[in-house]
Amino acid sequence: MLIFRAEEHIDRWCETRNIKRGATLTPQQGWQLAYGWYKDKLKPEWRRHTLEEAEALLAGVGLTAPFWNLRD
Numbered sequence: 001m002l003i004f005r006a007e008e009h010i011d012r013w014c015e016t017r018n019i020k021r022g023a024t025l026t027p028q029q030g031w032q033l034a035y036g037w038y039k040d041k042l043k044p045e046w047r048r049h050t051l052e053e054a055e056a057l058l059a060g061v062g063l064t065a066p067f068w069n070l071r072d
């Protein structure tokens with residue numbers, strides 16, 4: 001994971017390295033995703049997320065681009 005200050009910085013970084021730009025998320029989305037994913041991890045009744053739950057969590061924080069598709 002790389003952290004950039006602005007979208008144009010991402011574009012410039014990718015261009016100088018001849019790398020195709022991948023998916024991005026904001027710090028807020030990252031926090032929401034981490035919280036949703038791990039909030040119950042220490043509870044005895046914790047279980048792994050189902051595919052549908054993981055998809056709902058991604059969609060719930062606005063990560064809906066093809067990169068975030070878990071079924072392919």
